[in-house]
Amino acid sequence: MSRLPKIGLLLLALIYVGTSASIAQxxxxxxxxxxxxxxxxxxxxxxxxxxxxxxxGAYEKTLYVLGSDKxxxxxxxxxxxxxxxKKPNISAITGASVAGGDRSVTVLEIDNAKINKExxxxxxxxxxxxxxxxxxxxxxxxxxxxxxxxxGTGYIRYVRFSPTTSN
Amino acid sequence: MTIxxxxxxxxxxxxxxxxxxxxxSVTGIILAFEPVSQKLQPYRADNVGQLTLAQTLxxxxxxxxxxxxxxxxxxxxxxxxxxxxxGKNLTAYVDPRTGSILGTPTPQSEFFQWVTALHRSLFxxxxxxxxxxxxxxxxxxxxxxxxxxxIQRQRGVKRFFTRIVRDNxxxxxxxxxxxxxxIPIIVIALSGTYLSLARFNLVGEATIVSPTIDxxxxxSKPERKPADFAVFQNTRLVDVQSIEFPFxxxxxxxxxxxxxxxxxxxxxxxxxxLSEKPYPTAVLLTSLSLDLxxxxxxxIWALILAVASGNxxxxxxxxxxxxxxxLANRAKNKYTATESRFIILVGSxxxxxxxxxxxxxxHLLKQGKKAYLTDLNNYGVFPEAEHLLVLTxxxxxxxxxxxARRFAALVEKYPQPQSVRYSVVGFGSxxxxxxxxxAFDVNQLLAKQAWxxxxxxIHTVNDxxxxxxxxxxxAWSQQANLPIPISADxxxxxxxxxDKLTVTGNTRTALPDGTFLIRMRGSRRRNVAxxxxxxxxxxxxxxxxxxxxxxxENELQLSVRLHPGGLGSGFLHExxxxxxxxxxxxxxxxxxxxxxxxxVIMIANGTGIAPFLGMISQNRQQTPCHLYCGFxxxxxxxxxxxxxxxxxxxxxxxxxxxxxxxxxxxxYVSDLLIRDADFITNVLMMNGVVMICGSLAMQKDVxxxxxxxxxxxxxxxxxxxxAHGQLLMDCY
Numbered sequence: 001m002s003r004l005p006k007i008g009l010l011l012l013a014l015i016y017v018g019t020s021a022s023i024a025q026x027x028x029x030x031x032x033x034x035x036x037x038x039x040x041x042x043x044x045x046x047x048x049x050x051x052x053x054x055x056x057g058a059y060e061k062t063l064y065v066l067g068s069d070k071x072x073x074x075x076x077x078x079x080x081x082x083x084x085x086k087k088p089n090i091s092a093i094t095g096a097s098v099a100g101g102d103r104s105v106t107v108l109e110i111d112n113a114k115i116n117k118e119x120x121x122x123x124x125x126x127x128x129x130x131x132x133x134x135x136x137x138x139x140x141x142x143x144x145x146x147x148x149x150x151x152g153t154g155y156i157r158y159v160r161f162s163p164t165t166s167n
Numbered sequence: 168m169t170i171x172x173x174x175x176x177x178x179x180x181x182x183x184x185x186x187x188x189x190x191x192s193v194t195g196i197i198l199a200f201e202p203v204s205q206k207l208q209p210y211r212a213d214n215v216g217q218l219t220l221a222q223t224l225x226x227x228x229x230x231x232x233x234x235x236x237x238x239x240x241x242x243x244x245x246x247x248x249x250x251x252x253x254g255k256n257l258t259a260y261v262d263p264r265t266g267s268i269l270g271t272p273t274p275q276s277e278f279f280q281w282v283t284a285l286h287r288s289l290f291x292x293x294x295x296x297x298x299x300x301x302x303x304x305x306x307x308x309x310x311x312x313x314x315x316x317x318i319q320r321q322r323g324v325k326r327f328f329t330r331i332v333r334d335n336x337x338x339x340x341x342x343x344x345x346x347x348x349x350i351p352i353i354v355i356a357l358s359g360t361y362l363s364l365a366r367f368n369l370v371g372e373a374t375i376v377s378p379t380i381d382x383x384x385x386x387s388k389p390e391r392k393p394a395d396f397a398v399f400q401n402t403r404l405v406d407v408q409s410i411e412f413p414f415x416x417x418x419x420x421x422x423x424x425x426x427x428x429x430x431x432x433x434x435x436x437x438x439x440x441l442s443e444k445p446y447p448t449a450v451l452l453t454s455l456s457l458d459l460x461x462x463x464x465x466x467i468w469a470l471i472l473a474v475a476s477g478n479x480x481x482x483x484x485x486x487x488x489x490x491x492x493x494l495a496n497r498a499k500n501k502y503t504a505t506e507s508r509f510i511i512l513v514g515s516x517x518x519x520x521x522x523x524x525x526x527x528x529x530h531l532l533k534q535g536k537k538a539y540l541t542d543l544n545n546y547g548v549f550p551e552a553e554h555l556l557v558l559t560x561x562x563x564x565x566x567x568x569x570x571a572r573r574f575a576a577l578v579e580k581y582p583q584p585q586s587v588r589y590s591v592v593g594f595g596s597x598x599x600x601x602x603x604x605x606a607f608d609v610n611q612l613l614a615k616q617a618w619x620x621x622x623x624x625i626h627t628v629n630d631x632x633x634x635x636x637x638x639x640x641x642a643w644s645q646q647a648n649l650p651i652p653i654s655a656d657x658x659x660x661x662x663x664x665x666d667k668l669t670v671t672g673n674t675r676t677a678l679p680d681g682t683f684l685i686r687m688r689g690s691r692r693r694n695v696a697x698x699x700x701x702x703x704x705x706x707x708x709x710x711x712x713x714x715x716x717x718x719x720e721n722e723l724q725l726s727v728r729l730h731p732g733g734l735g736s737g738f739l740h741e742x743x744x745x746x747x748x749x750x751x752x753x754x755x756x757x758x759x760x761x762x763x764x765x766x767v768i769m770i771a772n773g774t775g776i777a778p779f780l781g782m783i784s785q786n787r788q789q790t791p792c793h794l795y796c797g798f799x800x801x802x803x804x805x806x807x808x809x810x811x812x813x814x815x816x817x818x819x820x821x822x823x824x825x826x827x828x829x830x831x832x833x834x835y836v837s838d839l840l841i842r843d844a845d846f847i848t849n850v851l852m853m854n855g856v857v858m859i860c861g862s863l864a865m866q867k868d869v870x871x872x873x874x875x876x877x878x879x880x881x882x883x884x885x886x887x888x889x890a891h892g893q894l895l896m897d898c899y
Contacts, residue, residue, distance in 0.1 A: 031254045033233070035414045040376050042368060068274040071284065094274075095258075101377045103411060105235035105248070107256045129293050162415050164233070164254040 028112045031164040032146060036066070036123070037103045039157045044128040045097035046155045047072055049079045050108060053138070055118040058082070063108045063121070065090055067097035075126040078134050100155070107164060116142050125155045173319070174569075177312040178490060184305040185483050187289075191302055192479040194286035195355075199462055199473035201279050202241075206466045210244040210260040210269045220399035220407070220424075223263040228393070230266035231257065238409035241464030245404070246272055249412075263404055300363025306479075307356035313345055325887070330757070332596050337488035338517065344478050351475035358456035365453045378432060378442040380421065387418045387436050396438030398424070398431065427454075493518040500539055501532060507539035510552045514543040514559030514571030514605065520594045523628075523636055524558045530651040543571035543609075548581045554622065554647060555589040557609055565604030578612055588622040588647075589613050592639050596630050597896075600870070600885075603627045622646045665749045668701075670742045671722055674806060681729035682774060682803060685739050686722045687748075697781030698758035698897065701725060702751040705738035713753065714739075715774075715860060715897060717781025723752075726777035758858070758897040764790060766855035768847060770869055772797035772836050775861025776807060778897065784810075786819040793846075797826040797836030797865065836861075837868040847873070848880045851888055859896045866896060 036048060047067035054060045059082035067073075074080050098104045123137040133154030139145040146161045181188075227247065228234060234249040244260050251257040260269040275283075289295035318324055320342065321331070328346065333339040364370045393399055406426050413420035413435040421441055422433040429445040462469030504510070509531050513524045524540055531538035537551070543559060562568045567575075591613065593606025610625040623646050626639035633653075640653035668687040676683040689695070700713045701723060712735030717724045729736045742748065760782040761767060767790055769779045776796050783792060794811070798804050804825060814820040824843070826834035840847060851857065857873070859866055873894070874885040888894040 033235075033250075033414070069280050070277075071280070093256075095256075096274075105411075105414065107250055107254060160414060164250060 029109050030112055030115075032108045032110060032161045033105065033164050034064075034108050035103055035105045035160045036098065037157045037159070038098055038100055038155055039152075041100040041127070041130075041155050043100065043130050045099045046125050046127045047076055047097050048104075048136070048156070049076050049124045051079060051122045051124065052110075052114065052141070053120040053122050060119070062088065062090055063093065063110070064106055065094045066104055066106075068094050069097075072126070072128070075128065075132065076124055077126070077132055079124050108161075110141070114141060115146070121145075123152065123156055123159060125152075127155060173312045173315045177309060177316060178486075180305050180309045180312065181483070181486050184302050184309070185487075187298060187302040188306060188479060189483055190289070191286060191299060192476045192483075194282050195476040196473050197282050198279065198286055199469045199476065201275075202461060202463045202469040203466055205242055205463075206469075208242075208244070208270070211242060212245065212262040212264060212269070215243065215245075215263055215404055218263055218404045220402045220404060220410070221394045221396065223404055224399060224410075225392075225394050226264070226266045227261065230261075234412045235414075236409060236411050237407075239404060239407050241458065243405065243464075296363065296366055300360065300366070303356050303359030303363060307353070307360055310349065310353050310356055314349065317342060317346060335492075337485035337492075341482060341485040341489060344481060348475045348478040351471050352479065354459050355472065355475060358460035361452060361456045362460060365449060365456070370449045370452070371447065377423075378430070378444055380432060380441050382419050385418050385434060385441075386439065390436045391438045393435075393438070396433065398433055398438060398440055402426070489517070500541070502537045502539055504539050504541065504545075504547065504549055506551055507537040507549065508551055508553045509536055509538035509556065510549050510554065511538060511540040511556045511558065512543045512546060512574075513540065514557070514568045514574070514609075515594075516560055516562045516568040516570075519631060520558055520560045523592075523594070523631075524556075526653055527556065527558075527640070527651060530653070531649075534649065536649070543567075543574040544577070546574055546577040546581065549583060549587075550585075552583060552585070552587050555587050555613075555619070556643075557589065557591045557606075557613070558594065559591070559606050559609060560594045561601060561603055561605040565601030565608075567605050567608075571605070571609075574609070575612060578616065582616065583618040586618055586620060589619050590622045590639075590643055591625045592636070593625065593627040594631065595627065602629070665751055668723070668748055668750050670744050670746045670748070672744055673740075673742055675740065676729055681736075682726065682806070683729065683740060684724060684726055684806060685742060686719075686724050687750075688722050689752075694754075695723065695752050696759050697785065698760065698778045699755050700753040702753050703735060703738065704749060705734050707749075712738075715758075715778045716752070717777045717779070717784070719781050719784045724777065724780060726774040726780070728774050755897065758860070758895050760785070760790075760858075761856045761892070761895075764856040765853055766791045766793070766850045768792075768850055768855065768857045769794045769796075770836060770840070770857065770859045770861070770865075771795070772861035772865045773799075773803075775859075775865070775897075778860055779858070780807065780810065783814045783820050786814075789818045791821045792819070793822045793824070793850075794820060795824045795826075795836050795839050795843075797828060797834075797839075797861075799828055800830045801827060835868065836865060837872055840869060840872050844872075844876055844880075848876050851877065851881060851893060854893065856892070857888070857894050859894075 034050070038046060045067070047065075049062065049066070050064040051059050052061040052063055059079065062079070062083075073083075095104065095106055119141040121139050121141050122135060124134055125136040126132045131154070136154035136156045137150055137152040137159055139150050139159075146163075148161075150159045152158060227237070231247070232250045232252050232254060234247060236248040238246045238248075240246065245263045246258065247261045248256075248258050259271055261267065262269055284290060287296060287299060289299060291298070318327060321327055321329060331339060331342050361370070402424070408425040408427060410425070411423040413422060416435075418434065418436055421435055422431075424431040424433060428451060429443060431443050432441040433439070434441055458464060459468075460472075462472045511524050511528055511531075513521055515521050515524075528538050528540045539549075543557070549555075559571055560568050591606055591610040593603030595601075595603040595606070606625060606627065613619045614621065623639070623642045626635070626642070628635040628639070637653050640651050644650050666689055668689055670685065671688050672684075672686040674684045687701075695716060695718060697716060697718045699716045701716050703712050703714070705712060714725045714727065714735070717726070725739065727736050727739050729740050758778065769782070769792060771779055771794070776794075779794060779796075783794070786792060796804075811820060811823055815823065824839045826832075826836045826839050828835055832838075847857070849855075859869055870885060873888075877883050877885045877888065885894065
């Protein structure tokens, strides 16, 4: 293959990305409204991290962080360890921590190509001076799981998804 | 004993908590500015007071793709969470009337996060929270014990806010600021304690448990629009804490409406209330405590909290300054009680009397005398004692200071085996009615003991006056034949700013009682009012003499009696017009003419008339003034006669009553008061003011009469009127 079509393709792709930035949805991704309902536990507000886990069980991408004070991020141990030194800018996908009995609704952006491909969604939770749950909830990233109600094992009572109506 | 219990607990609590208290106060001051900075943000929509949910929700729903949550914070900023037209997460402050975006919430700044964590938990998690909570509780106890100390110091709850006698900077402001910031500090301590208790789940059910909804019983008919829901029509936006919108259109998803006092769930199709649950009291109290403790939602309260926290820091400083001083005054003895010839016994509540006792002690030691200094409570048998010196203050209503409470009992129990010469010096302040009462009691008690013989009569020292103390020291030295040159130590001339005054007139005197008037004018304009004092320095040294000022025609007029050999009076008598002197005007605001009084009664004897002359001369608003004055003979009045007649004609003086003590009926001014008893009680009843100026002897008589009048006819002690600024005194 000559180089020219490659460059042309790249240009096309760049233009596409550039224009689609105005509607702000990456090509090939879907948005899911996600509700995290907490149990009535006693204690401080919980920090919850939603991550995409690949088939090898490794962290691939941080989808959402509930909790804005970086001081407490080390409490979400495994995620914090996997993040390592390279701290990606997560300010766009950060919301407030959530208290016992409360719920939090947020929109997750998920790559269509990863659905039904042995990827997993992990909900990891930590509360100050209380047990930490690596897998408070972990579900296979399948169309089926994304339309069901999934029960948590720690501070999360359940998580529900619904595809957003836009686009 | 109670005083010392409160004082020791106040100190012990302060010592045990001051480090954490300092930290909490400093961080608290910083944190007070967080609500202040929030308040200044322009995210508050106006006129939302009457807006109901039925009005605002349709507007908001129209403007956004989807709403998940709406919340109204303490600043009444309305925050919306949901998704925008692109399906992106959206969090924004909105105007609830139009739905337009006012701004984006920023997360709490890292600095405030850091300070908040330090304030709450010292970065020590649970353990830190416990210690901070304990500190809040200790602060509460400190406030309570401090309040008890003020009540005792002021002699009663009713006098809580009356004037405080100024001992020194730290002590004075410790008490003054303590009274002012009492309420905010109690609020801080109480709310802080409560928040900690709530944090450790010690106040009952403190969390809100979500209700369980019977999903099978949910109705989906009749369907209504949210604007038609009765509950939305009846709920104002300002009463809302948050609204959680239904997650999907399914009937099993519902609205959760969190109001200030209860939580409701609402069927999203029919508007039916599915559950209604009032918050537990503990939750409401927690919310109230947070409001009060953080000042969120109120700019003014937040600033008050900042000032109160600053005061706590000052209390820590001044409290330790007071304690340090008190400890430094503790006696260190070189000789034992059993071998000493001179026994110095001290009764002191706050330690200031100890300083005088130590001076005497040191002088005796310096001369090789065996002297022993101790508390009155440590009285016992002193086998070698020749001299007993008692220096004591008075506390409360003429009671013994804490370290002298047991003295009377001990004297009865331990008579001295040999004869001992004694001398008593009382320390006190004329600002209190029971001046040196306890010293008089001690003197009386010793006089009754067979082994005790007085060396010099009892002396009193007003407001720690060095002059009065050296008077005693001189008298004692001469009798004991032992020089104790106290004066040199105490009477160092203070560095002060002086005023230059030019004499404009001097009547001199040819009168038998030697009274004369002298007038002066200041070189520059100064705020001086009748009733202030003029301090003069006749010998240009430490010796100061005070005279009451009457301001007439913009000049200072003093009324002076010439004492044979008198330092001040002799100096003033020799001044001629045109001569300039160095003097100081001392403000005496507690003896100024009352601004708002229906009637003023002025009581004077002799030269005590001086300030009243000025006040009458300046009585342009013609407040009814009744002057009662006592003189020795008719001629004494002569120099005031014309002025008083003119004033009466000008309605500046309503009535004049004069008593002559050496002529005619030989009356005293107190006799006139007995005659006009009904009039005087009426004046006090209608909030009139009585002012007394003159000799202490006259003051004592007048106070006795007033006290019995007040007790019998008005049912109050005379101190009640003193406390209410209805009885003003300046006597010497």
